[in-house]
Amino acid sequence: MNNKAKARITIAMAAATLLIAGCGISIASSTSTAGSAKQKQYSIAFVPKLVGIPYFSAMNQGGEAAAKRFGVRWIYEGPTTASVSGQAEYVRSLIQQHVLAVGVSANSPTALDPLIQEAVKSHIMFYAADSNVSSPYNQLWVEQARSKALGYDVVDIAAKEMHYSGQLAIISAGPTATNLNTWIMYMKQRLKKYPNIQLLPIQYAGESITGAEQVASRMIAAYPHLKGFIGVATTIPPGEAQAVENAGKEGQIIVTGISDPNSVRSYLNSGVIKKVVLWNPINLGYLTVWGVLQHLEHHPFHKWNNVPGLGKVEYFPSRKMLLLGPPLIIDKANDNLNF
Incomplete structure (x- = not known):
């Protein structure tokens, strides 16, 4: 290969690198910090109480950020009204799609019990974030604050x-x-x-x-x-x-x-x-993805866990619970928070 050909290849590779960087994708961070998640492309689904309100949109924003960082597929969908039956329909559909994990912010603590059992029997992880379920088959609870x-x-x-x-x-x-x-x-x-x-x-x-x-x-x-x-x-x-x-x-x-x-x-x-x-719902969505990924990767939780991008997060084994942190008081002094 002559020098001119080598130069053309070098320029093309540099241009490709700049294009990737311009899209906000970091080559250095493309490998999941939790192991082989990106290679397996874990599918983590979340069904909120309803879509279309700022709070759950913020949770979705955090979930998307974590999915990008850790190399998983994040699926966010749900009813447009806070409906128990509507939420159940989405959960049922996701189970039928054979996602690896499905979770909810529950509109009812008990209404989803049969579907939770169906998910676990189908080797699909079930979890809850923001609003819990009472089923013993629930495998992770991500709580926003005590x-x-x-x-x-x-x-x-x-x-x-x-x-x-x-x-x-x-x-x-x-x-x-x-x-x-x-x-x-x-x-x-x-x-x-x-x-x-x-x-x-x-x-x-x-x-x-x-x-x-x-x-x-x-x-x-x-x-x-x-x-x-x-x-x-x-x-x-x-x-x-x-x-x-x-x-x-x-x-x-x-x-x-x-x-x-x-x-x-x-x-x-x-x-x-x-x-x-x-609390910060963006961080709650982010922590949810990280926590579910740890479970899927069979990484045990510790009393205190160092979550990349969040810091120290406490785990309570008796409740299978990750706790985001203390409540946040919002007043005129900090109302510039964007969520």
Whole structure:
């Protein structure tokens, strides 16, 4: 081969390298840190409660980032409403496609039991993230933050803003969601610390900002001395806040709960909402993929695990649980978080 031919090959290889780099793909990182995942191209599927809301879109973003880093195939699909039967249909379809792992943010702790058993019998890993299932066949649970800490933090914020007295309304999304009901249980437990706060009957609005606004508006009309709202699901506090604005009750009725900065930013800026509580759902999606991959690769979890890109993550063997970390308080000072 003459020198000119060698030069042409060298230039072509350099151009190809630049093209790959321009697409955001790192040749050096193409080998999975967890072993042979890229060669096997593990298929990891996740069915959220519903698609199309910022929270689960952020989880999907984290899942995609982890899939790219660790060389797996990430499948994200689900119903457009928070439907137990709709979620089951997607899980059933994914089992029939013979993915290697399928998981959910459960709309019900028990409704998927037959499908979970079917998955495991078919040698498909089943896992849960964000909202757990109760099945003993579940092989991994990725928890966003300790439920007790979330419930207690939200109530402490509401109590302080209400000056520790008055009527308080809790609006949740769905009556069967494992995580939402667990948080409400701890909220009720924490409210025992504040005897001058009267908890009104729990209301449900579905995973809908508009639904939350409608329910909150009815609560405001029915309880003229209402002093506070807690929203249990990311779509609920913005709906409650809009109802407060519509009623001209800014400064009279406080709003807090569990929500994401993108959903409540305008209300943080206006002052209708002072604080909400959450975690980083992008990191939750990322941790979910990493954790499932460890299980598929037969890598045992340790008490503390060094997760590339996240750092130290704790594992609780009795619950088969990876814990993302402590709750995150979101207020006007850090509402620039993009999720």
